[in-house]
Amino acid sequence: MSLAEDLLRAAGARGLTIAAAESCTGGMVAAAITDVAGSSAIFDRGFVTYxxxxxxxxxxxxxxxxxxxxxxxxxxxxxxxxxxxxQSGADIAVSITGIAGPGGSDHKPEGRVCFGLAAFGDLRTETVEFGALGRAEVRAAARDHALRLLIGATGGG
Incomplete structure (x- = not known):
């Protein structure tokens, strides 16, 4: 089962809805969620703010x-x-902003991605250093990490 399917099951069981604000992933979280049949029950909207x-x-x-x-x-x-x-009607929102590459700097290296999670009056953040895996791999890793954060926020993981 995919992470998005796990999210659909966990959020759906609790009647929760999701929003995503994405920069370096360019809508990959929203795409992963909406690839799953029935996702309209949990996915409110996505913002691609590049x-x-x-x-x-x-x-x-x-x-x-x-x-x-x-x-x-x-x-x-x-x-x-x-x-x-x-800006949504969602219960939980995740955000992603990072440097997928190529490039970066000593101060902000390629593969650094910052995440935000807003849910139930709580707001938390974290930074993950995926490393210089290459653009596609960093973006995919960031997408999967965001999906795991959402699953955790639903109480499903």
Missing amino acids: TNAAKVQMLGVRDATLSARGAVSEEVAAEMAAGALA
Whole structure:
């Protein structure tokens, strides 16, 4: 069974709905969820906010946060998740912002991805260093990590 199928089962059993705010994954979380028949029961919407302007306009990420911390930061991931929750009818929102590659810097290396999770009045963040696996592999790993976070938030994992 796929992670998205596990999420559908866990969220559906509890009557929970999901939203996703994605940057470096470009909609891969939303696509994985909606690939599963019946996903309309749990998936409210997805936001692909690849640019800083989109993060500000669609999710309410503050310019000051972007200026101070940069798009690839737990602070921006937190504001993305909170914004996705506020702009949707969902119970749980996940966010992803990172550097899939190629490239990066000593300060923000390729493979660094920040996640946010907003649910039930709680907001938490984390950073995962996937390493320089290559663009496709980092994006797939970030998608799968976000799905696992959502499954955990539903009480299903």
